[in-house]
Amino acid sequence: MRSDKEKCMYCGACVGSCPKNAIYLEETRVVFDEERCVKCRICVRVCPVGAISE
Amino acid sequence: MKEINCDVLVVGAGPAGSVTAWYAAKAGANVLLVEKRQEIGSPVRCGEGLSKYWLKDVGIPEDRRWIANEVDGARIFSPSGKVWEINEKDAGNEVGYVIERDQFDKALAELAARAGAEIMLKTWVKGIIKRDGYIRGAVARHMGDDLKINAKIVVGADGYESQVGRWAGIDTSLKPNDIDSCIQYRMTGIDCDRRYCDFYLGSCAPGGYIWVFPKNEDTANVGIGVQLSKLKNPGEVKHYLDRWIDKQPGIRKGKKIDMVAGAVSISQPLEKTVDNGLMLVGDAARMIDPITGGGVSNGCKAAKVCGEVAGEAIAAGDYSAEFLQKYEKGWRALLEEKQYRNWLAKEKLVTLSDKVFDDLLELLSGTKLERLNVLNMLNAVREKYPEIVKEFEDFL
Structure with missing residues (x-):
């Protein structure tokens, strides 16, 4: 998964919604832990501005 | 690595974190409140509608700095435009505020600071320290340096995206x-x-609602919440709001001066919020009201208990989960029944069609409510539409 830096508002919606705790926020970027990610796409759907894609 | 010692480490300086730090410091504990951002309260992540009745219970002084507008009541709109107007002022009740959340959060942090809490900004907690079955602190980054914070109790007030728990x-x-x-x-x-906070129900915001909370005579927060299970495509929630605004001539003509995104939990209460050396509070503890999506009042009410119990635990030298049960029991006594009832109500309301919302609000439009809260609204619904609340009427 990846987050588009130009759309991301760093709101944490993806972080708190990830059932596998595979996303965390750094100061200026969203980091995906690909080993934990199960590609459930919850982060894609919850992102209010559509910044996350596969 | 630089090391700091404190009695109580509070992670996150939102309302729940600051109120916890405030009450723990008042009780004599040595408190450190850490915030990852450089400015407390900013950027705002909130609709900024706030009820008023609970502020006294938590001891928060009302302050013109954070009150943008005092409303008389609320208006609830059905999909076809039926309105249920709830005017609390005419009923002689206290009313609600539209607030400046950044100022509100700073005012609460000031209360914590005046009570003696230390505050560190730009401090990112990266992990917790566990030893012998107890949480004993956290590791953090502060201005480019690693930092070890030893604490007898860690309070996770780190919001929706909570990691501490x-x-x-x-x-x-x-x-x-x-x-x-x-x-x-x-x-x-x-x-x-500006006299009313407005709510729009139905398929304009599936499983949630659209709100218009006026800050003054020509400026308002216009927002939307949609249930995640109703969303399929990227950015869909924004499309719902943009589409709705496009159909409102009085709003469409305005200009956007701020944009806020985020997520809220609309869940049952957590089963567990304490462990040895650990307490969770506020959005991190999933304390948001599942009907309104509001979390400030619940978070602050629980935070007062959290801070008081933290202070007692430090004085007693006992940081065990058994001792901290006093917090678990205390916040549940204040919030749990209502949260569970509203969760049941939410599970029902998200299934209603636009037609039912229209019928419901048509029926309710003549109903006077003494005080605007979800329980009174559900009781009014029960009188006229008993089947909607049938499954949880034991809780009304």
Whole structure:
């Protein structure tokens, strides 16, 4: 998964919604832990501005 | 690595974190409140509607700095435009505020600071320290340096995206039906009535609602929450709001001066919020009201208990989960029944069609409510539409 830096508002919606705790926020970027990610796409759907894609 | 010692480490300087730090410091504990951002309260992530009745209970002084507008009541709109107007002022009741959340958060942090809490900004907690079955502090980054914070109690007040609870092994994960994705614009140059907070129900915001909370005569927060289980495509929640605004001539003509995104939990209460040396509070503890999506009042009410119990635990030298049960019991006594009832009500309300919302609000439009709260509204619904509340009427 990846987050588009130009759309991301760093709101944490993806972080708190990830059932596998595979996303965390750094100061200026969203980091995906690909080993934990199960590609459930919850982060894609919850992102209010559509910044996350596969 | 630089080391700091404190009695109570509070992670996150939102309302719940600051109120916890305030009450723990008042009780004599040596408190450190850490905030990852450089400015407390900013950027705002909130609709900024706040009820008023609970402020006294928590001891928060009302302050013109954070009150943008005092409203008389609320208006609830059905899909076809039926309105249920609830005017609390005419009923002689206290009313609600539209607030400046950044100022509100700073005012609460000031209360914590005046009580003696230390505050560190730009401090990112990266993990917790566990030893002998107890949480004993956290590791953090502060201005480019690693930092070890030794604490007797760690309080996770780190919001919706909370990590502290997960690191400690507490299950805070949410199901898609218990999450609302939200987006809001502050719009100026619009037609709005500053006497009312407005709510729009139905398919304009599946499983949630659209709100218009007026900051003054021509500026309001215009936002939306949609249940995650109703969302399929990227950016869909924003499209819902944009589409709705496009159909409102009085709002469409305005200009956007701020944009806020985020998510809220609309879940049942967590099963567990304490462990040895650990407490969770506020959004991190999933304390948001599942009907309104509001979390400030619940978070602050629980935080007062959290801070008091932290202070007592430090004085007693006992940081065990057994001792901290006093917090678990205390916040549940204040919030749990209502949260569970509203969760049941939410599970029902998200299934209603536009037609039912129209019929319901048509029926309710003549109903006077003494005080605007979800319980009174559900009781009014029960009188006229008993089948909607049948499954949880024991809780009314």
